[in-house]
Each structure stands twice: as C-alpha cells, then as structure tokens.
Amino acid sequence: NAGVTQTPKFRVLKTGQSMTLLCAQDMNHEYMYWYRQDPGMGLRLIHYSVGEGTTAKGEVPDGYNVSRLKKQNFLLGLESAAPSQTSVYFCAVLADSSYNEQFFGPGTRLTVL
C-alpha cells in the first residue's frame, strides 16, 4: 500500500507493560494517522500528524502517546498497557492525490493480557 509498513505485526503484552509501534513510509507525505479497529466499532482515530514535529489528538487519544521526529516515521506508544487496548492498530498516510486518498499499512495485532 504505497510503501506503508508497520512494526511489529503481532505482539502480546502483560498489563502495565509498555511498547512502541512503528509506522514508516517510503514516500515524503506530510500527514500520517494512527487508528484502532475493534469489532463492531469500525476505525477510530487515535492521533495524527500533519508534518514532522507535529502531532494532534484524534477521537480516542487516552492511554497513547505519539511522536513524529522524522517525516518518514510515526510512532505510537503505550506507556502502561491495559486490556482495553487489545486491538488491531492501523497506520495510514495521506497521499498527494486530488481526492485525499489515505494509504493504510497492514496493521499490528496487539493483545494485552
């Protein structure tokens, strides 16, 4: 999907552990997004970034932090994981098309026990 990769693909955490999810793009797009997908809830926006060094809160930001130190990378951090954060996490990049297409990464499946 237009060069959007996510690391890791799968992870199991214990409650209270921390971790960082990495989203990387091999293009030069400004806008990047982190979503979570839960059954029956669709996609919900966690945080997003409109450029290097900038971040903004989405619909469900609590319990997560993000950083965009390099334009190509957007990191999502969980400082103290909770079972409610068990989800599939998707990163997306806004392409420079006239119709504002978002390209999605393959997802990270996270389980918090």
Place this chain on the structure above:
Amino acid sequence: GEDVEQSLFLSVREGDSSVINCTYTDSSSTYLYWYKQEPGAGLQLLTYIFSNMDMKQDQRLTVLLNKKDKHLSLRIADTQTGDSAIYFCAVKYAGYSTLTFGKGTMLLVSP
C-alpha cells in the same frame, strides 16, 4: 461530532447485485469514500466520489450520492466470492484533515 452509519452485515449470492448503504450527518462533506478490507489486511480505497457529483461508475461499481438525504450507496454488480470483505464508508468534511469512518459492512457472498 460527525456520525457515519452503515448496516453491519449483508449476505448475497454470487452473481447478484450488492448494495451497501451509508448515511452521514454533516452536510459539509467534500469527498466520500468506500474502502475495502479483506481478512487480515489493511484497508484499500475502492472508489470515491466528490460531493458535487450524484453518481460515479467504475466497472462493476456504482456509487450514488444523495446530498439532500446525506445518503451514500455502493452497488457491486455481478458480485463474486472474491468481493467478500468488510466495506467502510468514510467522509472527509471541509476544514478537516481527517476522515470519519463508519463501522463497516461485512459482505458475505455465497456460491
């Protein structure tokens, strides 16, 4: 906030037409999208329509937009088993750099 609603499930037989519906609440939409998610994969853009259009056709896909009723639909002609997936409606509102997604419609196509 803005809301995007979809029915959660649709089952059709192979060769039939499928129609997936979506409603939204804010009239300041600019672009409206249909994304497809196959099992275990991310979302891929299927098609989109600009808010000043009523209809868009792309091979087996027809998108209809009724701005007065804030209703968007996706029709898939001659539905195939490979069309089985979750379909998400998404709306971009004016002044926002984010999309609002519906909860997704699971389409199951039986032989």
